[in-house]
Amino acid sequence: MLKKVPHTYVIIFFIIVISAIFTWIVPAGQFERVDKVLPDGSSKSVIVEGSYHNIDASPQTWHVFSAMFKGFVNQSDIIIFILMIGGAFWIMNATRSIDVGIMAFLRVTRKLEKNRLLRRIGINNIVMVLIMVMFSIFGAVFGMSEETIAFVIILVPLAISMGYDSITGVCLVYVAAHLGFAGAVLNPFTIGIAQGIADIPIFSGFEYRLISWAVINFIGFAFILRYAAKVKKNPESSLVYKSDEYWRNRQGSEDEEVQYYTPISAWITYGLTITVLIIFSYYFPETKMSIGSSSGILPIIPVSTGLFAIFGFLGLRKSVHFFILNLLAFTIIFLIVGVMGYHWYVMEIGTLFFVLGILSGLAMNNSANKITKLFLEGVKDILSAALIVGLAGGIIVILTDGRIIDTIMHSLSGAMSGVGKKGSLGIMYGIQTMLNIIIPSGSAKAALTMPIMAPFSDMIEVSRQSTVLAFQFGDGFTNMITPTSGVLIGALGIAKIPYDKWFKWIAPLMVILLIVGFLLLIPTVVFELPGF
Helix, strand or coil: CCCCCCHHHHHHHHHHHHHHHHHCCCCCEEECCEECCCCCCCCEECCCCCEEEECCCCCCHHHHHHHHHHHHHHHHHHHHHHHHHHHHHHHHHCCCHHHHHHHHHHHHHHHHHHCCHHHHCHHHHHHHHHHHHHHHHHHHHHCCCCCCCHHHHHHHHHHHHCCCHHHHHHHHHHHHHHHHHCCCCCCCCHHHHHHHCCCCCCCHHHHHHHHHHHHHHHHHHHHHHHHHHHHHHCCCCCCCCCCCHHHHCCCCCCCCCCCCCCHHHHHHHHHHHHHHHHHHHHHCEEEEEEEEEEEEECHHHHHHHHHHHHHHHHHHHHHHHHHHHHHHHHHHHHHHHHHHHHCCCCHHHHHHHHHHHHHHHCCCCCHHHHHHHHHHHHHHHHHHHHHHHHHHHHHHHHHHHCCCCCHHHHHHHHHHHHHHHHHHHHHHHHHHHHHHHHCHHHHHHHHHHHHHHHHHHHHHHCCCCHHHHHHHHHHHHHHCCCCHHHHHHHHHHHHHHCHHHHHHHHHHHHHHHHHHHHHHHHHHCCCCCCCE
């Protein structure tokens, strides 16, 4: 019997205590730093090579408690950002619009089975790929993770009815979303936070991340489809054939009852939103969109406003749920516009999602009190993740106030001096991967590791963007195997899949993905890539 894994808070507190002990043992030291002017006119504090020197020690004692307070203060913008997004998504999820969108998607794909050509090509493969692409996009764009649990109970029976097994069903939603999560391109919970802490433009390096996302998904999907075909051919070859008896004996599940309607409040919300967007279009008729080193002036806001007017109207004609899905889609579009055209950061992005939540609640004719209640429930649900960011910030406070953080970086520099850029980046990747086994929260790991890794990357002349990518891969892949992940255990519990069976199935894919992750890091130190 394995001992119970300590709570993440307990782990972080003990790391704070251990860090305080180190301030009594590790010699205090410091690098000289200078402000470096960047091409865009901004400046960044960088370490002066060879400037490390010893300074007076500052051992930490009772500071282990005040460090947590300081950690919350230092990470306050990111903490508020997480809470606002969590509350907003809870309001939107309460409308069941995402449920409606996915079920509508499945109904459309089922109709394709009537086409003989598509049936000969392999309609099941097409359907599975489309589903996985959708959830992978969700994972890549807004970090879909916990939400996947709700869809496991829908897609596992679907996979069983198609002649596959529960593992395939979990792959369609959970694994697909986490493949997207690992290869994320616009995930504010991982990339946004990590890049913000590393002091690089938020969501920069988009082009190579998009390529990495495509490679990771291609390999992951191919692995899943190969296994699915094997089960389809011989159902008893499934690792969970016996436990899937539960699903095979169940009667065909019907879609959950959803009342399709469009209240007057949805039309009013539509009108108010269009009015505001028209005003913005008047004041911002053109936007300079920058992608890497390329840029162009486009009437992106007026065009987006026109498209929202069309699709919003069509959505309202069907149901308020489709209008809210339209709101979500254009929230993502305006997020991209804001980041690439107006250099938005966590405040603006958090505000955008906050507005999404309010509009979703208003469209459903919810009262102000109900919207507030839902928002607070969402904040409560994600509060633990926000608190972890503050607690993890306390570790850096101890190391910094104890004057040993530069000593640690200096020692790491000496230890990696003989392994080269590729080796150093690989070691960073390995550290992030191992850390994810005990701390599955990407936000916590970003707050814990990026303040150390980012300056260290300057010393070894590795792009901070490469360091963030190493964090991203190290944070993403092992989410699908670590037993400390509540989302994984919840998804497996709903699907009736024993963890040992899951581990046996997922282990080969993990090995492949971890190797691919390292190979994808190599071009970032070999070639000149946009944003790196």
